[in-house]
Amino acid sequence: MANWAGNVVYQAPRVHRPASLDELRALVARSDRIRALGTGHSFSRVADSTGDLVRLDALPPLLEVDSARRTVTVGAGMRYADLTAALHRAGFALPNLASLPHISVAGCVATGTHGSGDGNRCLSASVRALELIAPDGESTVVDRESHPDTFAGSVVALGALGIATRVTLDVxxxxxxxxxxxxxxxxxxxGAHLDEVFAAAYSVSVFTDWHGERASVWLKQRAGATGSGWAGGRAATRxxxxxxxxPPGGSTEQLGVSGPWFERLPHFRPDLVPGAGEELQSEYYLPRAAAAQAVTALRGIGGLLQPLLHIAEVRTVRGDDLWLSPAYRQDSVTFHFTWIDNPAVRTAIAAVEEILTPLGARPHWGKLTLLPPARVAARYERAADFRxxxxxxxxxxxxxxxxxxEMFPLPR
Structure with a gap:
């Protein structure tokens, strides 16, 4: 069994799909080693295991909106595509969404996955509570109010604290x-007006191949909001x-046609296969202050990158307090690379990391990196607390x- 991209073949001897929480609890209790597997959209080995894997998409569906508390509680294996429409019908929304609505809530939360926007934190920052299956098979709840000292370390946790079964999100x-x-x-x-560009809308993405002189900028503006007024280039007419x-049919609606948040914030429609096909991905969060320097440096190696790229994307993410979030305590700019599936990509990733690492880059947990694990972990000041x-x-x-x-070894 492989991940969505096919670049990771899971080592697990068995993949389970329990149909009830009791079945899941019993499975966890009798397993020597087990991890949850979401939709397989991670390009790294964050979800891999030499023990068993368990998928949660066969558990009874759960979606409970609490209008008074302004929260929604969902089954951890639920995809955002299945959550968002129902949430909208109830009159609520999530502040932000990732490019793909196909990914699971728990998988997204565990890896600090993000959307875009100067004022928008990663999706994990909306979590108010998690229900986890502990090693003995019993359920435990970790929430923001009852666990103020450790909650921020329990959300972006790479699946290492237990099997998540329920997630409560602020709406x-x-x-x-x-x-x-x-x-x-x-x-x-x-490069010269980066702050103005990213303040032009509620959510902004810049797409480029780093070799040409031009880019396209996708502006997702919330109704009633005003941006910086930036309007460079020319408006797309199709x-x-x-x-x-x-083919553009897989993309969400454009040309200024207003619609619900969940039909515009992602780049891709949930009913079609996302992305460019055979691809690999890497991505790096940098301190916002390093953005202009990074843009200049990447343009300098554009000739190396362009032949190996489907496309590259630049976004912004507001800082948060989650220990293992790549945006921990820093407003960030992210540099994302969708690569052609080619062995030469390693050379390109090495060149990108040589440029971005000295600028403070933190790799996305679900994407490819060549940095040694200890060097990645050292970029997180709460690493010892997480251990x-x-x-x-x-x-x-x-x-x-x-x-x-390799990142966060248990004490011996």
């Missing part, structure tokens, strides 16, 4: 978004796909794997 009132695309935007202009040359938290929740390492153990 906001539902809202409308209109999406417009600006094309033929000079990269010089983006629907586009983020990857040049790809202690892991030892408290899972002293025997039942929920660990090589990826987690």
């Amino acid at each position: 906001v009132d539902t809202f409308e978004v209109a999406q417009r695309v600006r094309v033929d935007v000079p990269l010089d202009e983006i 629907r586009l796909h983020p990857v040049p040359g790809m 202690r938290l892991r030892a408290h929740h899972d002293p025997g390492g039942k929920f660990g794997n090589a990826f987690v153990e």
Whole structure:
């Protein structure tokens, strides 16, 4: 069994799909080593295991909206595509969404996955409570109010603290978004006016191949909001796909047509296969202050990158307080690379990391990196605290794997 991209073949001898929580609890209790597997959209080995894997998508569906508390509680294996429409019908929304609505809530939360927007934190920052299956098979709840000292370490946790079964998220009132695309935007202009570009809408993405002189900028504006007024390049007059040359039908509605938040914030429609096809991905969060320097440096190696790229994307993410979030305590700019599936990509990733690592880059947990695990972990000031938290929740390492153990080894 492999991940969505096919670049990771899971080592697990068995993959389980329990149909009830009791079945899941019994499975966890009798397993020596086990990890949850979401939709398989991670390109790293964060979900891999030499023990068993368990998928949660066969558990009874759960979606409970609490209007008074302004929360929604969902089954951890639920996809955002299945959550968002129901949440909208109840009059509520999530503040932000990732590019793909196909991914599971728990998988997204565990890896600090994000959308875009100067004022928008990663999706994990909406979590108010988690229900986890502990090593003995019993359920435990970790929430923001009852666990103020450790909750921030329990959300983006790489699946290492237990099997998540329920996730409670804070919600906001539902809202409308209109999406417009600006094309033929000079990269010089983006580098020189980066703050103005990313303040132009509620959610902003810049797409480029780093070799040409132009980019396209996707502006997702919330109804009633005003941006910076930036409007470089020219307005697209037809629907586009983020990857040049790809059919635009898989993209969300554009051309300024207003619609519900969940139909505009992602780049891709949930009913079609996302992305460019055979691809690999890497992504890095940098301190916002390093953005302009990073743009200049990446343009300098554009000739190396462009032949190996489907497309690259730049977004912004507001800082948060989650220990293992790549945006921990820093407003960030993210540099994302969708690569052609080619062995030469390793050379390109090495060149990107040589440029971005000195600028403070933190790799996305679910994407490819060549940085040594210890060097990645060293970029998190709460790494030692997370190791202690892991030892408290899972002293025997039942929920660990090589990826987690190399980053945050249990005390010997």
